[in-house]
Amino acid sequence: MMSPESTRERWIGRPVKRVEDHRLLTGRGTYIDDHPPVANVHAAAIVRSPHAHARILGYDVSAALAMPGVVGVITGADVAASTKPFGVGVTAPVHYYCAATDKARFVGEPVAVVVAKNRYLAEDAAEAVVVHYEPLPAVVDPERALEPDAPVLHETVGTNLAGNRRLVYGDPDRAFAEAEVVIRERFRFPKYASTPIETYGVIARWDGLDGVLTVWSNFMGPFIMHPLVARVLGLPENRLRFIVPPDIGGSFGIKSSIYPYMALIGLAAMKTGVAVKWIEDRREHLLASSSGTDRVAYRELAARRDGTILGMRYRWIDNVGGYIRSPEPGCSFRPTGNFVGPYAFQHLEVDASVVMTNKSLTGPNRGYACGHLYFETEGMIDRLAATLGMDPVAVRRKNLIPATAFPYRTPTGGLYDSGDYEATLDRALEHADYAGLRRRQVEARAAGRWFGIGVALAVDPSVSNMGYVATALDPQFRAKPEYLPKSGAMDAATVKVDPLGRVTAIMATTPQGQGHQTVVSQIIADELGLRPEDVTVVDEMDTFTRVWSISSGTYSSRFGSVGAGAAALAARKLRAKLVDYAAHLMEVPVEQVEFRDGTARMKGGQGPSYTVKDLAGRAHWNATSMPEGMEQGLQATAVFGFSVAGAVDAQDRVNSSNTYGFIAEVMAVEIDRATAAVTIDKYVTVHDAGTIINPMIAEGQIYGGALHGLGGAMFEELAYDDDGQLLTGTFMDYLVPTASEAPTIDIAHVVSPSPLTPLGSKGLGESSSMTVPAVLANAVSDALAPLGVRITQLPITPSRLWHLIEDAKT
Amino acid sequence: MAEPVTVRLTVNGVGHEGRCEPRKLLVDFLREDLALTGTHVGCEHGICGACTVLIDGVAARSCIMLAVQADGAEIVTIEGLMQDGALHPLQAAFREHHGLQCGFCTPGMLMTALDFLRVNPTPTEPEIREALSAVLCRCTGYHGIVKAVAAAAPVLAKRA
């Protein structure tokens, strides 16, 4: 652990106010649209397909080119001629270019780009670009898309099935054969997004003579997309520079999918010779940015009468839209290691189909696929409880992985690093006064009111191991000698001391509101015995200057463990050097020197002492005062990488994330008998995310995550008609919950430090976004249990719920 | 006339003059012509509220108003809230209560709350929530924002 010698209070664990706030509260943030990094930037407007499915017969750009201020038009023909398709995560031959080339496969798909003096003129000219289409029949439902007579999106693939894997862990057939109870259910999870209030933005400049393309974007990573874009544009990687501005206006996973636009706008800059800026507007965002997948799930659960779960079967049909864009099919496989959630059953079969339909493309969205997973699993557990006449808590308790079992290896290859699930559940029950809620329910029911209580549990995986993506591939394919296994999750940090003893930390992360500067300053202050305000943190990612690797970026709740860990390690490395240097100045063996409260001194207290400032002054001004063999200057770079993140094995087992937190939630709801409106009466969430570095920031993530979950559960859906037209293309129709809809949340923590990270921390950025759909659905189902209504589909809109109730009454 | 028009207005107490097409949105004029990028654009159809500024003393959306309509107006943006080099009490409350994460909704939240607290200096929590429902935030779950506005209310009431 850190600074064991320190006698002062540590900064870690304290709700330190954020250093980011001053600039953001005074309008001095630097978001992508704020400060043009180069002169004479032109604006791009993207021409988009009005058809869900259409063959592109040709373009006429002459009228657009003749319009005032227009400097160029790029079409799909240019894209086809000058770029390669992106690599995809499946073996099916899907050709996904940064704009439509042969066909448009969803409404809003880019088909051309107009570059003009400003955005107004660019939009004028975009309307003048003529694209000749031959409309084709569309398909939007993933099950319909698999029928033999469904329109096929990709002729090269021949079917709309982008991939299917059947994964078998243990002996599920035997578990079902031996079961005393089998429960079956079909669920539908909606397509929804996170709609960060700041949309996508890309600025690209091409330096033709040097052959360097610089792309500024509010892209959050993963930087595996950097080599992908380089390959698409035919550029060497060290000639493609990605720069991320200091401030990003939210992302929640959605901005990991900007990269096709980085290629497209990069191409526009290369073709037109001017610097090009594209700021996505809200219409474009809702039509074509990214969202989670919609899923049809068939679930089966085998259990004994005493409530012991023997095994489960999951059959999923995930709808990734018109193309399968990397990192999909993560929607199916990202939770591989935690497929079983917090439960101890050993036998599982997963049949995952990934289907392409004429909807917009999908990708990571806060909780990446875990919201789907737990909505289904927790719903199944409640059904089991109801069938057996048991309390839902009792059934869960019976099946939890015991605290003594950690670190726990799941049947699917996950390595749960630490936890005490039962204690966390107890904490939630106690906070919610579960027994009291049940008493209230009895009273409410007697009075004819619909009052329900939901419980949901979730293992909260963070720091994905990129290796999981290979679960999508057949083991035979992965066994081929030319196949290179994939694994890893790492980050680097550099800490340097200036001549006056102040510290600068340089990170390769891309924060979107998580307060990295504050958190890193707390960590380094602790390590070096300073105050957070003595530490300046620079986190503007730049692929030319930062130390990074393909897993870099701020996604999958990585920062709290990987980025923070790298910062701690770099500071420790630097501290060790300061001690070495001080020992040299004191002319004593290093073993006799300790570092405490920002000062290197003799153990026992006698003799000279050197503060960081003293040492910094000497090291900078009198470089030869450093001992021979010591690297001059006061800086250290460290890399933290997990070693438990291996590649997927021949049995399809993979530790798909690196740390695993735990969430236990209880929610009580009341349903208005007249309008079917759902009101949240109580909502308790207890998290175990290991060591908490800044509780204020951590809780902020939970509040936000919970509301995202609520959005998906009750309000938000990217809804399409049968022809593939988006019905929710405005913020009037795509309903983001407001302050009036946000529930009051009662948060508590349990701390089981991760043994795997330098600070004991785990991630919690996705947090309750993955549990609220489950806990809300369970609570509503519980409220309506007297009618036999069970929620199988989200969002639970009043209109939908009213119909369910009416149907149940008759 | 579709020809450029001259727009003269006062922003944060400073007079400005600019020329633009009549169709230029006020928010674009503030951000592009006056380089006041503290006001944000989140939807351009009046829903998200990120672009909210005070126009002649009342909060309004600058994305659904034309710059030319603001000719002669007095506008206050997030850049104009600091006083004597210190945070305005509402800004300070946002910092104290973690009323922002990414900060993108923050200009709209601040300007909306400021107007609201003038109309209702002693609000209840449901009233605060109702007022803030004018602005969308995707990061905070509104928790810290509601707390910040509640905390700022008595401070502002005393100053008034």
Next chain:
Amino acid sequence: MKPVKFEYHAPATVDEALALLGRYGGEAKILAGGQSLMPLMNFRLSRPAALIDLNRIASLAYIREDDGHLAFGAMTRQRTVEFSPVVAQRLPLLREATRWVGHLPIRSRGTIGGSIAHADPAAEYPAVLTALDGEVRVRGPRGERVLKASDLFVTYLTTRLEPDEILTEVRLPAMPAGAGHAFEEFARRHGDFAIVGIAAMVVRDGGRCRQARLATAGAGPVPVRLRAAEEILERDGLGDRAIEAATARAAELVSPDADIHASADYRRHLTRVLAARALRRAAGPGARRG
């Protein structure tokens, strides 16, 4: 999301504005608060050749009490209505409805005339105008005319105003002293247009109901005055049974449409539920008896 090019005029008088409208022969649009028009223009769904901005016509912004009516200049902001003492006193139903119109920053700019001219079937002001039997004054090249609420709304976003006419004034009869009122609304989020809204006013006379007024928002392509339901109340009073019968009738009087937010059946059901809530509240605490 930038509007198309247009010519812009900000006349100082209604006459000038009418002349300009005439000059563009149907190709110009009136710009009032812009809270509905500008979003449409930013989406390029509305593409007028010219905008005639009424915001510089000072004479169009007023609230006047005359002859048992309240007259609102078309350019009176919804916010002004919200905080007007005379509205609070004489038209408390309008005041209550105003609180449901979007949000305060929307009401800062949005106008009463714009809201009615826009004729969104889910909007609150058209429902109030319909419930209270209000009227609008309209000026055009052929002079002035008055349109009753019952004649004004044609279908979605369509009124009987001609493209060269300007709505100049909204007139609502002041509510009788002692009248009860309520505006009940159901929306999925705070500040949204109604899924269904009900404007209600009742005038009680001992145990009897002297006058009942009920109109809908969101329950069809135009606001619907629920006259047959009102008649039940005026005949049978405001007891539970009468309200039950009247609201059941109300649900039969509407023909709502379905959209992504709600089915037609649910809207019809809400019409009944909200009408009952509105009537109970309007009738006051004594209403449950009798």
